[in-house]
Amino acid sequence: MAQSSASPKDFRLWPFVVIAAVVGIAAICFAYTAGWLSPNRLTPKKLVAGLAPPGGPALGHRRNHSKGICFTGTFEANGEGSALSKAPVFVRGQYPIVGRFNLGTPNPNAEDAMVRTRGLGILITTPDGQEWRSAMINAPIFPVSNPQAFYDLLTASASKDPNAMKNFIGANPGFLTFLPWAKSDQWTESYAEEPYNSLNSFLFVDESGTKHPVRWSLIPAAQPVSISPAELGKRGPDYLEQEITQRVAAGPQHWKLMVTVANPGDPTADPNKAWPADRRTIDVGTMTVQQIEPERDGPCRDINYDPTVLPAGITTSDDPFPAARSAAYSRSYNSRTAEEADYPRTATGAKQ
Amino acid sequence: MTTTRTRFAVPQRILHWLMAICILSMLFIGVGMVSTITTKYLTLVQIHKPLGIAILVLALIRLALRLYYGAPALPADLPTPMKLAAELSQYIFYALMIAMPLIGWAMLSAAEYPVVLFGSVHLPSILPVSPSLHTLLWHAHYYLAFAFFGLILMHVSAILFHKLVRNDGVFEAMASVSTDDQPERPTH
Ligand code: HEM
Ligand code: HEM
Numbered sequence: 001m002a003q004s005s006a007s008p009k010d011f012r013l014w015p016f017v018v019i020a021a022v023v024g025i026a027a028i029c030f031a032y033t034a035g036w037l038s039p040n041r042l043t044p045k046k047l048v049a050g051l052a053p054p055g056g057p058a059l060g061h062r063r064n065h066s067k068g069i070c071f072t073g074t075f076e077a078n079g080e081g082s083a084l085s086k087a088p089v090f091v092r093g094q095y096p097i098v099g100r101f102n103l104g105t106p107n108p109n110a111e112d113a114m115v116r117t118r119g120l121g122i123l124i125t126t127p128d129g130q131e132w133r134s135a136m137i138n139a140p141i142f143p144v145s146n147p148q149a150f151y152d153l154l155t156a157s158a159s160k161d162p163n164a165m166k167n168f169i170g171a172n173p174g175f176l177t178f179l180p181w182a183k184s185d186q187w188t189e190s191y192a193e194e195p196y197n198s199l200n201s202f203l204f205v206d207e208s209g210t211k212h213p214v215r216w217s218l219i220p221a222a223q224p225v226s227i228s229p230a231e232l233g234k235r236g237p238d239y240l241e242q243e244i245t246q247r248v249a250a251g252p253q254h255w256k257l258m259v260t261v262a263n264p265g266d267p268t269a270d271p272n273k274a275w276p277a278d279r280r281t282i283d284v285g286t287m288t289v290q291q292i293e294p295e296r297d298g299p300c301r302d303i304n305y306d307p308t309v310l311p312a313g314i315t316t317s318d319d320p321f322p323a324a325r326s327a328a329y330s331r332s333y334n335s336r337t338a339e340e341a342d343y344p345r346t347a348t349g350a351k352q
Numbered sequence: 353m354t355t356t357r358t359r360f361a362v363p364q365r366i367l368h369w370l371m372a373i374c375i376l377s378m379l380f381i382g383v384g385m386v387s388t389i390t391t392k393y394l395t396l397v398q399i400h401k402p403l404g405i406a407i408l409v410l411a412l413i414r415l416a417l418r419l420y421y422g423a424p425a426l427p428a429d430l431p432t433p434m435k436l437a438a439e440l441s442q443y444i445f446y447a448l449m450i451a452m453p454l455i456g457w458a459m460l461s462a463a464e465y466p467v468v469l470f471g472s473v474h475l476p477s478i479l480p481v482s483p484s485l486h487t488l489l490w491h492a493h494y495y496l497a498f499a500f501f502g503l504i505l506m507h508v509s510a511i512l513f514h515k516l517v518r519n520d521g522v523f524e525a526m527a528s529v530s531t532d533d534q535p536e537r538p539t540h
Contacts, residue, residue: 015516022512023505030501033380035387043387129474131466147389302481303464308394312472316394324389326397333463334490337483 042151044331047324050154051106060343061108063332065119065135068102069241070298071248073289075124081259081284084212085204087313088126090284097287098123100300101191101244104137112240113233116182120196120218121305122287130311133304135325136196136218142271143178147324174272185228189235191244192253192289193224200307200325201268201317204259213262213317215275218255218287245292255287269318297345304333359525361421367414368526374407375449379501401456402469408453415446427520434510441507448500452493454478459489 028037035041051057051064058066074094081090089095103110104117121135144150149172156168169175188194196218203211232239247253261280267273295301308316308326316322336343360368378400385396423442426435460467461477462485468474479485515523 012517015512018516019509019512023509026505026508030380030383033387034383041387042389044389047389128472129466129476130472302483306465309466309468316391320391323391323394327386327389327393334487337463338487338490340483340487 042148044327047147047151047328048331048335050151050158053106054158057106057335058108060336060339060341062102062336063328064106065102065104065121066106066108067110067115068100068119068121068295068300069244070293070295070300071097071099071101071244071289072291072293072299073097073099073252073287075122075257075285075287077285078283080282081204082206084206084214084259084261084282085313086207087132087204087311088128088130089124089132089311090313095124095126098299098303099289100295100303100305101240103240109237111233111237112235113229113237116187116229118191118194118196118240120191120194121300121303123303123305123309126311131309132311132314133306133309134198134216135305135307135329136198136216138194138196139178139199140181140197141178141274142199142321143175143182144172145174145270145272146320150324174270177272185230186226187229187232188224189227189232189239189243190222190225190247191240192222192247193220195219196255198307199271200321201262201271201319202310202322203315203317205313205315211315213266213268214259215262216257216259219258221254221256248289248292253289255289257284257287258282259284269320271319271321296343296347301345302337304329306330357422357424358521359424359528359530361417364414364417364421365526365528367410367417371407371410371414371449374403374410375500376504378403378407378452379497379504382497398470401460401467404453404456405469405475407449408457411446411449411453415450418446424525427518427522430520438510441503441510444503445507448496448503452496452500455489455493455496459486459493462486462489 031037035043048063057063062068073096075089075097076094077090077092079090079092081087084090100121102119102121103112103115104119105115117137117139119135119137122133124132144153152168152172153175156164159165198216201213201215204214205211236242244253259282260275261282262268262275263279266275266279293299306326306329307322310316359365381396381400381403385393385400388396426438430438457467457475458479461479462482464481466474467477511523511526514520
């Protein structure tokens, strides 16, 4: 190309049109990617906002499963899990756990007897620094089949439209299979008497690289004692936290970690569908809860029990939930840690 | 430094274009991942972390190359404000290329996340767990990302201005594919 320095006098418009076009197109692509041009995109922000009670979220607290209490303990692997996964956490040995018992409600002050869903978050660390985080609940199946349906459920239950729930159930009939458990009044009287289920499916990857679709459950050693929510209500709004504190102070509590392997064709992508009861189930070790600590200044407070924090040897499957949960939990974590001042670490001077 | 050079050295040019692609990708991956709950979220996060750390490594190499080779002088007739803007923007680019990955890494450390690059390979934590530090760094990562994108748009406008309006050789200093240095600037 002939090189000649343009004199400032012979002004040409087209170069500026080209520059504006390049910058404009780049900016539009960026805005599109960021979702600013797609008001209907289900973003983590929208999903988390959908969880909030009518008065807005409880500042400084988890946006769901907000009421909880920390614990520390161990996971003692018996070595059986190594046949399915090369994760070091399954090699025979004992690994520390930081966990959290919780209630499935966005209200940290909810009364125990108002909340059917109880949950458990665990973080297991192996000596090489790898982590396995999992957040599980006591329900046998999840109310819905995919994250969009979960958002629709939140929207329908918050809606003033009397037909909202009916329309939701029409579109998501799987919700009906969740109701017998949700409506049953056979609750237990302790966090220690509950099973906690992953519900989501993951893949265990063994030494040869073979992938095994699995779900897992923590099965309590304690005998469940059935109690109705009405009876539980009489024991006080925070009975579960008092009870687990006393129980663990009296002696450590145990759960077996049971891994269930799918048969080909089992619904791995849908936590609303249980797998048949005869599936191969392997006992891979024991979780022991040794000490309870209040959440306010406890070791679980600033942990995000993101179910996609996995060691090499465990990966996500075709189940769409873990990705959605990871995105939503991160959003919740960012909000609540930025609101630290609204949830002081010492009970004195608490604003609540 | 070699002020007679009219082009950046070949390794500098290669790194420039490689990093341009990486950084633009990072900006799009970043805003894309925080706006979706689909499985793309996990894929994008899994690219974001190792690619960001790769940019940190490349930026340090690039800084060393810059100190070693220097940069071609800007055209003598370039108005002073434009010269200042050009020089200042280079400092800001280097600062951002190094700061953004460090902030990302530190932000995850302060939030007690493992910084997994791939498989079992993970980086050590570089900060103690602290909600207030996490919040500060999270805001910094967010606002600096948009500043970065804005600066890139300005940079692209400026370089197109050099090429299309002034045609003064500044564009060729980085864009040329030829491996030899021209002895002199075309018309000045
Ligand atoms: C798309 C569906 C879901 C959404 C949007 C969602 C949302 C949330 C949010 C925002 C938190 C608080 C996170 C934090 O601030 O650290 C949370 C916690 C929790 N979620 Fe979910 N969740 C979903 C599905 C599930 C499923 C399928 C399970 C169980 C199988 C589950 C069990 C739990 C538990 C146990 C916690 C408490 C973890 C802790 O102690 O920190 N969630 N959820
Ligand atoms: C040149 C390097 C980098 C660039 C240009 C970049 C850019 C971005 C952008 C544009 C976002 C989205 C901001 C928003 O809209 O919220 C983002 C988010 C994020 N980045 Fe980076 N990033 C870089 C390096 C890193 C590194 C090295 C890490 C970690 C090792 C990291 C971790 C993250 C995380 C975790 C988020 C999500 C923040 C949230 O929770 O909202 N980034 N980044």
